[in-house]
Amino acid sequence: xERSPFAMWGWLLQRVTGVLLVIGMFVHYLYLHxxxxxxxxxxxxxxxxxxxxxVFFDICLLAIIIYHAVYGLLGILTDCNLKPATxxxxxxLFGIAGILLFFYGFIALLxxxxxxxxx
Amino acid sequence: MIRKLFAFIIEIPDNFHLEMLxxxxxxxxxxxxxxxxxxxxxxxxxxxxxxxxAFTAVMKAMHHPVLIxxxxxxxxxxxxxxxxxxxxxxxxxxxxxxxxxSMISIIALIGFLVVSIGGFIMLYNFSQxxx
Numbered sequence: 001x002e003r004s005p006f007a008m009w010g011w012l013l014q015r016v017t018g019v020l021l022v023i024g025m026f027v028h029y030l031y032l033h034x035x036x037x038x039x040x041x042x043x044x045x046x047x048x049x050x051x052x053x054x055v056f057f058d059i060c061l062l063a064i065i066i067y068h069a070v071y072g073l074l075g076i077l078t079d080c081n082l083k084p085a086t087x088x089x090x091x092x093l094f095g096i097a098g099i100l101l102f103f104y105g106f107i108a109l110l111x112x113x114x115x116x117x118x119x
Numbered sequence: 120m121i122r123k124l125f126a127f128i129i130e131i132p133d134n135f136h137l138e139m140l141x142x143x144x145x146x147x148x149x150x151x152x153x154x155x156x157x158x159x160x161x162x163x164x165x166x167x168x169x170x171x172x173a174f175t176a177v178m179k180a181m182h183h184p185v186l187i188x189x190x191x192x193x194x195x196x197x198x199x200x201x202x203x204x205x206x207x208x209x210x211x212x213x214x215x216x217x218x219x220x221s222m223i224s225i226i227a228l229i230g231f232l233v234v235s236i237g238g239f240i241m242l243y244n245f246s247q248x249x250x
Contacts, residue, residue, distance in 0.1 A: 015211070018204045025197060029237070038244040040178040042171030062160075067151040076146060080123040101160065108164035117167045 011072060017068040024061045040115035042112075049112040063104045137223055141203055148200040155193060180240035187245045191238045198233050 036044065048054050074094045078087065110118045120128065127146050131139060166174035181190075206222045209215050213223065 018208065022205065024223065029163055029194070029197075033240060033244065034235070037247065038182075039248060040181075041175040042166060043175075045166075046171075057171070065156060069149075069156050073153050073245055076124070076127075076150070079126075080120060082120075102229065103197075104164065105160045105220045108160065108167045111164075111167040115171070117170075119167070 014068060014071050015076075017064045018073075020064050021068060024057075024064060027057070028061060030078075045112045048117050049109070055109065055113050058109055059106065063102055066098050066102050066105070070094050070101075101118065130196075141206075141223060142205055145200060145203050145207070152193075152196055174231055179210045182245065182248050186239060191234075194237050194241065195230075195234045198237070200232050202230050240247060 030041065031048075032038065049058070071094075074090065077090055082090070107117075107119055127143050131143055144182075162177060203226060206219070209222065210219060225246050233248050
């Protein structure tokens with residue numbers, strides 16, 4: 001089977017996103033469970049996401065974690081030694097699912113920034 | 120196909136050692152965390168689908184004793200996946216394969232401390248919310 005040029009970069013990116021998630025999840029947990037004390041309401045979240053920096057942080061965290069999760073799940077299926085055609089279909093399917101999930105989460109995030117649904 | 124999918128659990132006794140358990144744990148926690156992520160994004164999107172009040176109501180419902188226990192288990196899963204991931208990266212990029220066993224001991228100790236402190240904070244927040 002001809003190896004996709006994405007194979008090595010995909011693997012490397014899984015490591016890079018992993019390291020970034022260590023930092024991202026640390027901030028995420030520290031803020032929501034230690035500073036906010038686990039008390040979350042719509043008003044509290046909109047107050048935080050009024051800041052462009054927090055919106056930027058959450059968008060980055062969303063994109064990074066979706067890549068890490070989708071690539072991780074795809075990797076488990078890749079370990080099953082599927083037929084090349086099936087594998088290729090799955091690669092595209094997971095890629096598209098990841099992008100759709102990102103936009104779904106992105107729209108949800110913007111709801112807290114603008115205080116009303118954007119769609 | 121299904122057998123291959125669960126081979127990482129089924130084949131543990133065939134090649135039983137600590138690193139194998141870490142591999143299976145990383146894979147199992149990864150699957151569970153990915154499933155949690157999808158549920159998490161959906162729960163957050165209640166604000167978009169049904170408005171801010173619905174979001175606040177859902178968040179309030181999360182302060183349920185059973186869910187707090189699950190939340191601590193989730194935190195333990197995140198910490199375990201994270202520390203084991205760091206161990207894998209250190210092993211891969213810094214040729215530390217021979218130090219694997221000692222690295223596992225170190226991450227187990229760090230993980231125990233972090234989950235204890237984090238779990239305590241979550242239980243404390245929970246007790247404050249209900250008092």
